[in-house]
Amino acid sequence: MxxxxxxxxxxxxxxxxxxxxxxxxxxxxHANASAKAEQAGRTAITVSIEHGCNGNPVTGVRVALPSGATAVTGTNSGAWTSTVSATEISWTGGSMPANSSADFDFSLVLAQPAGETVTLPTIQTCTNNTEIAWIQAAGGEKSEATQPAPKIVVPANNTSAAPATTAVAAAGGSSTTAVARMATESNAVTDAGSxxxxxxxxxxxxxxxxxxxxxxxxxxxxxxxxxxx
The missing domain is CATH 1.10.287 (Helix Hairpins)
Structure with a gap:
């Protein structure tokens, strides 16, 4: 007993x-990033957001563009719409549940050589005025293990010419890739994050x-x- x-x-x-x-x-x-080579010297990048902000759904994502990046294009997926400015690419209009994950894709021409590590400071915004700033770099004042910025290693790009035409996604498709419209405001993704x-x-x-x-x-x-x- x-x-x-x-x-x-x-x-x-x-x-x-x-x-x-x-x-x-x-x-x-953490927020993560991966990269793969595309034609004409372009690099495709995926930034993965793995959860919300302390239980709040994600309503926006901002990624700082690497120095010297050109020809940036974003992927619109579902309700998410990409927007490009001189310093960052962002996605708005969608909603990601707090206990879920989502990928945000874009491509660009990088100025950095193959094999170099590139940091992509990222801020995810959520409901109830919350956000998470994935902006910390190694060697900074704060531990990299707390809120590290996503990183990629520049792939060896395929320098062959891109096809003359690109297939357009069928109407009603879940994902469409296009040159994102320019942002009307540009607040740099910096250490001022949440x-x-x-x-x-x-x-x-x-x-x-x-x-x-x-x-x-x-x-x-x-x-x-x-x-x-």
Whole structure:
């Protein structure tokens, strides 16, 4: 009889730890980027956003363009519409659930040589006036592991000429690629970005610590004073 309570306690503790791990996964996920070579010296880039802002859906994404980038084109997907300015490319008009992920594609001609690492500072904006700034670089004042900017390695590009014509997506298609319209305003993606995600992470870690400590205290209590049958 005296083992019933500890067994139930251990089962509850295991369930709690499972929930903590599940919640921790999005909290520590980062924005990522990948690149591949295209024709005529172009590079296709995908920026992946892996979660919302502390439970808030994503409503916009801004990516700073590398120095010297030219011929930037964006991919409009679903309700997301791309916009290009002199310093960045952005997507608005769509919505990504907080517990989901989405890819944002664009292509350009990079000035950097093949093999060089290029950083793409990115800011995701969300509902309730929240945002996450993925802008930190290695060697900066803040740890790169907190909110690092996505990075790519410039691929060895195919310098052959692009086809004379490009197929146009059928009407009603889910994705259309076109030269994005110029932005009417341009606020550079810089270190002035939000600390929302960092502060939320600290709160989350504090809650986890309280849960773990409380579980340990209860375990020791019932281990020392088992219920008598």
């Amino acid at each position: 005296h083992m019933a309570l500890p067994r139930r306690f251990l089962i509850a503790s295991a369930a709690s730890l499972t929930a903590i791990v599940a919640l921790a996964s999005p909290a520590f996920a 600390e929302t995600n960092a502060s939320g992470r600290y709160v989350f870690l504090g809650v986890c610590a309280v849960i773990v400590i409380g579980a340990g205290v209860l375990f020791l209590k019932y281990r020392k004073h088992p219920t008598k049958s």
